[in-house]
Amino acid sequence: MAHNDFRPVSGPAVEGLLDAARGPLHPVAAQTLMAALDAAWADPTRRHPPGRRARAHLDTARDVLAGALGVRADELSVHASAEEALELGLAGLRHGRRRVGGRVVASGVERSVVLLSPGVTDSVPVDRQGALDLGGWAEALAEPGVAAAVLQTANGEVGTRQPVAAARAVADEHGVPLLLDATASLGRDPLPADAGAVVVADAASFGGPPLGLLGVRTGTRWSLPGPRHEAEHGRAAAAPWVPLVLAAAEAWRQGADGHEADAAGARELVDRIRTAAAAVPDTVVVGDPNDRLPHVVTFSVLFADGEVLLDELARRGVAVASGSACTSSTLRASHVLAAMGVLTQGNVRVTLPLGAVSPTREADVERLCAVLPESVAAVRERLGTADL
Amino acid sequence: MSGPEVVDARGQRCPVPVVMVARAVRGLPDGTVVLLYADDPAAAVDVPAWARMRGHAVTAAPADGYTVYTVRLGEAEEDAGGGRDRST
Numbered sequence: 457m458a459h460n461d462f463r464p465v466s467g468p469a470v471e472g473l474l475d476a477a478r479g480p481l482h483p484v485a486a487q488t489l490m491a492a493l494d495a496a497w498a499d500p501t502r503r504h505p506p507g508r509r510a511r512a513h514l515d516t517a518r519d520v521l522a523g524a525l526g527v528r529a530d531e532l533s534v535h536a537s538a539e540e541a542l543e544l545g546l547a548g549l550r551h552g553r554r555r556v557g558g559r560v561v562a563s564g565v566e567r568s569v570v571l572l573s574p575g576v577t578d579s580v581p582v583d584r585q586g587a588l589d590l591g592g593w594a595e596a597l598a599e600p601g602v603a604a605a606v607l608q609t610a611n612g613e614v615g616t617r618q619p620v621a622a623a624r625a626v627a628d629e630h631g632v633p634l635l636l637d638a639t640a641s642l643g644r645d646p647l648p649a650d651a652g653a654v655v656v657a658d659a660a661s662f663g664g665p666p667l668g669l670l671g672v673r674t675g676t677r678w679s680l681p682g683p684r685h686e687a688e689h690g691r692a693a694a695a696p697w698v699p700l701v702l703a704a705a706e707a708w709r710q711g712a713d714g715h716e717a718d719a720a721g722a723r724e725l726v727d728r729i730r731t732a733a734a735a736v737p738d739t740v741v742v743g744d745p746n747d748r749l750p751h752v753v754t755f756s757v758l759f760a761d762g763e764v765l766l767d768e769l770a771r772r773g774v775a776v777a778s779g780s781a782c783t784s785s786t787l788r789a790s791h792v793l794a795a796m797g798v799l800t801q802g803n804v805r806v807t808l809p810l811g812a813v814s815p816t817r818e819a820d821v822e823r824l825c826a827v828l829p830e831s832v833a834a835v836r837e838r839l840g841t842a843d844l
Numbered sequence: 845m846s847g848p849e850v851v852d853a854r855g856q857r858c859p860v861p862v863v864m865v866a867r868a869v870r871g872l873p874d875g876t877v878v879l880l881y882a883d884d885p886a887a888a889v890d891v892p893a894w895a896r897m898r899g900h901a902v903t904a905a906p907a908d909g910y911t912v913y914t915v916r917l918g919e920a921e922e923d924a925g926g927g928r929d930r931s932t
Contacts (some may be wrong), residue, residue: 664920737893759862793889798893801859839863841866
């Protein structure tokens, strides 16, 4: 093969994948993507036939994805990433209510991109399970100058669901619009009905490509500063690449009928992991054991280094993530674990893929449960902490 | 009488500070006070988490560029947090 040929010869194995925060595409969505490369490559804003064809495909896909978010097609815009959609969703609420003030109320376990957004000064505490302190939420909303509130449906690191209906009711009382962050949950856990003026999701959570989905309900005071953009109802500088949007819509359609069954299967597998991890000495399984996302679980191992533990597990064929500070990619421990006040060292985070994406997920969970005790023992041996 | 034992874990990163203090308190009777000096940000969460798992009480006070953790062995009060940990 020529040295300037960038075609990958083979992809990484899906087998052993227990970190599906960004997993491979749903196989049918991958087929749709390939077909769309031929059928929908054109710029959907062009008036020539290929452009119109791409526009028609985009409209169809938008209908499907709007349904996924529980909004109308003319309320949904598609963006390059979930992070971008979150930033934009908040910016629009903040600008729309700039006469009220600039503060944004957020829980301490929101995604980093939210906590780093303008207006988020301090965050509302959570309890040790990661659930929102509703008293603190009400206090923060009662203060003057609050432009918007943001809350996730459930946390993508520890799985704990948030009391969305109650939090929404408090926000309503104070006339503050709520942005609901469903980026970890859409397609894995039912969306709370009609729960936010703004809803944000990530197509990757249901087997699509990473794409930000932003729903702004009609009647919401929402606008962006500066000259109006052309694309995506004035919210984006450029139209999305239609093949990606088609793949996202296909992933949703493929899964829509099976989400409940898939979640039931995932829930049972996560229970097995929780039981296996709790049986390892000095290991803390964190997050709510019941009121949680079906496919996410995190645990922390005392006297263990997260990075070494990940390597030991990888050597035994399972790929997981970690929120520990001991991993080289980050100097700080997960802000979610810190906000909950739970152990951060030796942290292992599992995000189960959809069954349709990974046919081996049950076997992979079995493998993780089987090799976890020896992997922890190996780490403690290397660290010289086996006797503690 | 000398003061409480001091474990100096300044400059050490996760999980070493917790390992050092755990090693230092091994075999000491309940009621003993041990001080841990640490500047690793992860220790702010992990030292109290370790203490909770082992039934020790811990308080933290800022010092010049590091934190002093005062650990009282076997004197944990009821967990004030919303959840409960599994511990051994």
